[in-house]
Amino acid sequence: MSAKNNIYLVGMPGAGKTTVGRQLARRMHRSFIDADHEIEARTGVRIPLIFDIEGEQGFRDRESKVIAELAEESNLIVATGGGAVLRPENRAALKRGGMVVYLHAAPALLFERTRLDPNRPLLQVADPMKKIEELFAQRDPLYREVADLVINSLGGSINHLVKQVERELQQRCAA
Numbered sequence: 001m002s003a004k005n006n007i008y009l010v011g012m013p014g015a016g017k018t019t020v021g022r023q024l025a026r027r028m029h030r031s032f033i034d035a036d037h038e039i040e041a042r043t044g045v046r047i048p049l050i051f052d053i054e055g056e057q058g059f060r061d062r063e064s065k066v067i068a069e070l071a072e073e074s075n076l077i078v079a080t081g082g083g084a085v086l087r088p089e090n091r092a093a094l095k096r097g098g099m100v101v102y103l104h105a106a107p108a109l110l111f112e113r114t115r116l117d118p119n120r121p122l123l124q125v126a127d128p129m130k131k132i133e134e135l136f137a138q139r140d141p142l143y144r145e146v147a148d149l150v151i152n153s154l155g156g157s158i159n160h161l162v163k164q165v166e167r168e169l170q171q172r173c174a175a
Helices: 016-026 033-043 047-070 088-097 107-114 126-145 158-174
Strands: 006-010 031-034 077-079 098-104 149-152
Touching: 006 016, 006 088, 016 031, 016 077, 016 158, 031 033, 033 047, 033 077, 047 088, 077 088, 088 098, 088 126, 098 126, 107 126, 149 158
Parallel strands: 006 077, 006 098, 031 077, 098 149
Antiparallel strands: none
């Protein structure tokens, strides 16, 4: 693990990064930060409004700044936004800042988890399932590139997933 020893959760919207991250932080006695919530706290507005006003580019600029700053911290569990891996500088910051865990979930499961959530601006389209499949095809290779560990989220209990992530991290750190 890096000297910074953060744990970053990456994956598609709906993969469980925030939910798993919160519980994992409690179990591991670390601070938890959701990068998207951090952006909202700093701007004072919700992410969909940032997209409306600044576009995706403006949001990604803010996201890169937050990720770079978090990579300088220690002992954090960070849930990144689904598109955080799109920029090479973000992937480099994640690798530099600690261990990266990819919570992999199939597009059909992601659709079920996100289809009614209005706070996912990229999915507010006529065919959200098609959009999820497109985003997955684009991002899955990037998640795999940056990941130290890939955990398959099969839609079981969150508690089981959290314990699986914790167990894999402990094995990885002991090696």
